[in-house]
Amino acid sequence: MITHIEQLMLEHFRxxxxxxxxxxxxxxxxxxxxxxxxxxxxxxxxxxxRDIGANAYLHTAYIGGKEIHRLVRINVDGRSFYADIGNGWPALRLFPADEAISFECFGMKYRTEVNNEWVLVFHEKQGRESLQMEINTIPRSDREIFAQINSRYSSGIQYPFSNSLRFSLIVGGAFLFLRGNQLERYSKSGFTAKELDEQDIPKAIQKEFGFDVSSFFLLKNSRLKSI
Structure with a gap:
């Protein structure tokens, strides 16, 4: 089941x-x-x-000390694993609740530490490691987490991406991350970054990621002109 889940994770990140x-x-x-x-x-x-038969549940994690991140918890043979599929970064492996792991992908590194009821996830890119999130292994009900999800934009919580564009995906043999107007490319061969003019962002997303987002920007501009 672990192999099937991680294959599904890769498909989603792609x-x-x-x-x-x-x-x-x-x-x-x-x-x-x-x-x-x-x-x-x-x-x-x-x-x-769940469609492929996994014993899967919602779970949460802390970023910067705030419980603002969602995960999927997978239970297999009495063990719990966490799929960080909602991350903007490509966490391609399941994080076990009872064992520290490490792995590399696209020139980045991940490692975990297991301390009592917590799993700490560290992410290294461009030679700099940081604590990405903290997972409390004590489960909460799906109902509680659904309630958090439904109120996430009306609760006053400020997310790291609340005021700046984000778009990321695995494309071919690289991981692409658009942050604001900077397009970052991560791969085994290295890291590159390119600054985009604001008017070129929709075309860049179409070209690099394969998604047409032009209507978002057109409607935004038309509303601004009507003010």
Whole structure:
């Protein structure tokens, strides 16, 4: 089952982008873009994991000391694993609740530490490691987490991506991450970054990621002109 789940994770990281278009543009776009923020991606993955027979549940994690991140918990043979499928970064392996692991992908490194009821996840890119999130292994009910998800944009919580565009996906042999107007490319061969003019961002997303997001920007601009 672990192999099947991690294969499903890879498929999602290749086909279901992390983005905050709906948050930034309040659903202005005419084209429905799959994926979204961590909650959107996690719910999609949860349904697919259950479809292949996984014992899967919602779970949460802390970023910067705040419980604002969603995961999928997979129970296999009495052990718990966490799929961080909603992350903007490509965490391609399941994180065990009872064992520290490490792995590399696209020139980045992940490692975990297990301390009592906590799993600490560290992420290294461009030679700099940081604590990415903290997972409390004590489960909460899906109902509680669903309630958090439903109120995530009306609760006053400020997310790291609340005011700046995000779009990320595995494309070919690289991981692409658009942050604001900077397009970052991570791969085994290295890291590159390119600054984009704001008016070129929709075309860049179409070209690099294969998604047409032009309607979001067109409707945003038309509303601004009418003010």
């Amino acid at each position: 086909n279901v982008p992390f983005h905050n278009l709906n948050l930034l543009f309040s659903g202005l776009g005419e084209n429905k873009i799959p994926g979204g923020t961590c909650s959107d991606k996690t719910l999609t993955f949860l349904a697919d994991a």
